[in-house]
Amino acid sequence: MEGTQRRLGLIVTASVIGMLGLALVLGGGWLVALGGSWYYLCAGVALVATSLLLSRRRQSALYLYALLVIGTLAWSLWEAGLDWWPLAARGDVIFIAGVFLLMPWITRPLLATAISEAGAPTSTTKRRGGRLALTAALGLFLFVAIASWFVEPQRVEGELPGIRAQLEADAAVIPAGEWHAYGRDGLGQRYSPLTQITSDNVDQLEVAWHFQTGDTRGRPGDPVETTFEVTPLKVDNSLYLCTPHQSVIALDATTGEQLWRYEPQVEGDLALQHLTCRGVSYHKRADNPASGECLAMLFMPTADGRVIALDPEDGEVCQSFGQGKGYIDLWENMPHKKPGGYYSTSPVVVTDRLLIVGGTVLDNVSTRETSGVIRAYDVNTGALVWNWDAGNPEVTTPLPPGANYTPNSPNSWSISSVDEKLGMVYVPLGNQPPDQWGAERSEAVERYSSSVVALDLATGQARWHFQTVHHDLWDYDVPAQPSLIDLTISGKTVPALVQPTKQGELFVLDRRNGEPILPVTERPVPQGTIEGERLAPTQPVSALSFDPPALTGADMWGATMLDQLACRIAFHKLRYEGRYTPPSLEGTLVYPGNFGVFNWGGIAVDPQRQVTFTTPTYLAFVSQLVPRADDTTLYVQGEARPEDSLPALNENFGAPFAVKLSAFTSVLGLPCQAPPWGYVAGADLTTGQVVWKHKNGTVIDSSPLPLPFKMGVPNLGGPIMTAGGVAFLSGTLDYFVRAYDVTNGEQLWESRLPAGGQATPMTYTGADGRQFLLVVAGGHGSLGTRAGDDVIAYALPSRR
Template structure:
């Protein structure tokens, strides 16, 4: 067996030399001194093992002992962190226990093998748990709250116009949820990998008028039988897919019941908006366009938008309807140029399709549309995220993005600066601004307010305070009085990093932090947070981190590569949060995915202005053009050569916040590595790490939280009060959409429905095309 001994010796020598060389470079960069002597020890052990020198085992045992002590000193008992530091060296130590190696190098081999076993036992004792977990101190019961309307329906995208995603249903409970089974599936028939670009199915159905109503990423609208999932009708607007990007999607439709005031046809109508920038009203009974709405059921949303091109402007989120007004914004392609369509927000008559009002932040004179030959102000911040509404206050709450292009702001107007990355309350009748609150000043990081504002009522002496919770990509949760926009939880302006910007740019000296609410942003990253499958790729990540420009949150983009964390994906993204008003728990799902950002000179970026350059689905490192500025931008994930994130887990968490105390009630990583791994390979092990994703939660009165939005092909139910996982099921793709629930009108069964989606940006493949409905067995309901 001499050849096996020499193979181990050669591997130790090679790995040791690589680690020593990298360790020397890391020390030169100001990093940890561990790797240089560690690498020398490993290489020398290999050399002595090759020669049969008995010192080989003793030296390797000493190296392992020092490695274990160093790891504990650096990261404590964090299981995943210890794994990255100890498993690789320990694996090389186990072969020393083989008889033929023991005979060659003596008792030192036993010492090396035993040190390896100690390392494995230490990791096993930590049970691969993240230190970023907070257990619930105790369970809690809810105080009943009156929920208006039919409890068995799901009439709006967030179930209600407040965006709470709270269902008052109680048939499925923490005690019987483990018996949930698949009731039906529905295949949309669309191949999500079809050209021009892959795009995920992210729609959340409505349950209203005896039907499930939803749209696909190709804007086909379906009505299904809610008991069986069988199609009742289908409407295809035949949208031209040219100019696509990886975020091409339709996340939902809206519904309006005009009652006796609207005679047939179309007293009850489905409102949808398309990738081709059309607003469409369909008869809920038949799926046919409503003839009295616009031109034969269609309104052209390109009216007044000026120069545009396919894919530069479209509607990705469900419109909100307040009274008889449809309110919608639109998605404008990121980072294409300084001359893109307007971010105008518009209100349309739900019966006729006529324009009621327009909020053009750059020109108030366009309140009723621009004059012939003119257009809404170009390149203003858009509102692509879902909106919320308060009919009692007569307000629509509009989350805004930043003005294009995202990563260079020197040419932005004063109005764009004022309303960028904000929540803006508009008068639903006129479109006039009542108040606004900015969540990121002079946003250069694509920190769009991507989540639907969630409206809650906070207990107060003598009654309640109408409040608004705004999740952000920055990981900050802002709590505002929705009447005035004034903070109800303290907000503090803190100094922002200033070094590294390009000469033409200006920076905000401060950024707002919501210090009165728990931050979900994660801690500031340091070298010890670097992670890897092996010591070599962890060392690579440490070296790369030391070479980056990083001054904490809001490090400005510049010509040298910088670290963006929280990332432009979040924090919290379009799925929003859920709120249980009876337990007063806010359920927050969040992402921890660092991004590398670098501005490149105009010549290196090219001048193309095609929308496909925005959120490129195939080449994530391709420069984004930002035409009209001196620079382009290059963005990519901070990953090792093995394709794993350089940041230590968790990458996805769920947090319950007690809105009475405004403290974290519990927090846990969600998602396993079963469908992930190095080099894109699936590990196949259900080891909980906490995975990134973009789907949202659903909470029920019975005390359940449903969630599928991680990079894993699974759908789960948790106890809302403690975070305990109670049920999970495998799906053909990950559930990166928001689930919903309802009562079947004939059977009386409670169903929970989610789209099996996958996701392009998080590299969660395959992309799905089916909806899955789960219910209790017939006899158990």
């Protein structure tokens, strides 16, 4: 009976190894035909041979398999080096199968055959040589694997410099313990001068209060990208925030108690691509308002295209604003009105006299969308002062009734920055949709597309612009708020602008004139595109760049060697010649993808140390053009056809091509490229040197098994820095808020969140004198992180 079970076990094992080998032979042969690695084909042949030897009960099967283990190890080290996750993907199946081959139901029948064939006494070593050889090979593989646990090839070690410049006296216009704008002030630094929380005590942070808004995604009419991305403001002892469905809430900053709530009664049946609110804006009037007028105002952009003015004291509408309506209508003079198809998802810019508004336009839906015009209104009355339209940039005086702005012109959906001393607002622009087809863009549109533009506060005229992508065909919108900081260069103070981009550049420019402070070079990029399209011959690259190395077949990854093989096949089937490979009919690998190395969360800068804390993310995407035969058929929606008023994304009605866009993932849903996919990194803004860089975050909330493997995961939501030498971040795909030492990047503390933290934190001082860290955890629709409605304040333990 026992012998029968062993024979059966041997037959089953041989069959499984044979089927695995056959799969590798077929897939490996396909890969070789595509110009990829020969390893899989060779390994498949070895496995088939091993299967045949096992079925004949030959001990040589173990010798052959030992050679396969050693060969796999050598090939893995040659391709990936001493890096655990790439090694694991290459060797996991081979190692586990090898362990099974050492089981008694395999080795005893083989040993019995060896003894019977010998016909004479043989040494134990000779009889068991195959087992010993395989054991030694697996032991070596295990030794190398364990050694790789202590190696992080991508890690950069170093220390950022200390204080090099003192803050100017007028930098204290905003009290140190407050946060008056999305980036704390109009400069967009995301830096707080508070010092109570330090690298020595941050690990003592505890929850001080926890508020739930009651607003989560999942209502009828919600688009996939219904997200809670708000960074609250703190003025006096009040916090002000908005929710995805446009509620505005005021809280007591010290206790978290709700003070008031305003519901804007947003119009229904909206053509929404995104439903979010990244923040409200605050303005305190410098004049003496008439009786009944608001002494200060909160400005709330709504999904139906309004900006409402609210009284911070009680949440009532400021009726004197907007010609007695209490709001301005962003649809005035707009072409192709489609409620929900345009609104400001980001907080508006506020100066002493102006309210400056951009907005998001439906992306890759049609060529008949509304305008991306930038408009400035009187901050006290809501009267239009000027408008700047990238499609008609010379005319900035308000349009007369009945006239329209340029349809489909580049828009600014992200956050702008302002320098009132220099008299300029700095606007990050996207490109004209459709993103992947640009043959019909006008000269004016081409000039300003995917640029940061400095507009004159007085007139709205463009003072300068810097284009981050020429003829953008990759959805490389300028996604993040520019950070304004004064840098010491060659002993002189230079007013700088630091612009993060989706492709990984940090352009460091003189914000007076747009000239590069750190060198920018134009590099040749891949050419050859579809008929009728054109390409820029070069693209700009900054001396401070987080652009990843180009992908190769060796960079493909998977949970097992089988899905890694599938990813390699997919990689070689796509068109890819490095960054800026143009869109194609067969499919193009876009890396970095349009998720962005940096996105709307941006970066944080320290004006005293003149350094930046960044969160680079690396994900590849696939872009495939689909010819359109008519202007009505849905070519790319498949089963995900929009409901009700939701738009048909990526159909590009009116253009010759629709586009299929997706992350480059395996059949298991994992990225096809090897981890890490996300980092934290510190850089010196005066030299352009990346001083330290560490992988960041775990897969505990994004893998089938909740295992806290620190693989480095994507981030969406920005960091903040403090004068206490600590940076905070909550936007990783795992549900944690973390603290880091700014000097060397070491993680100092973390706290579990109830949902995805895809928002930028902030910090302030409460009425009790404690420094608070405020985190919003609401999840993100397209990332699939857990939805929530949580606002959580942390503080050091009270001394009372």
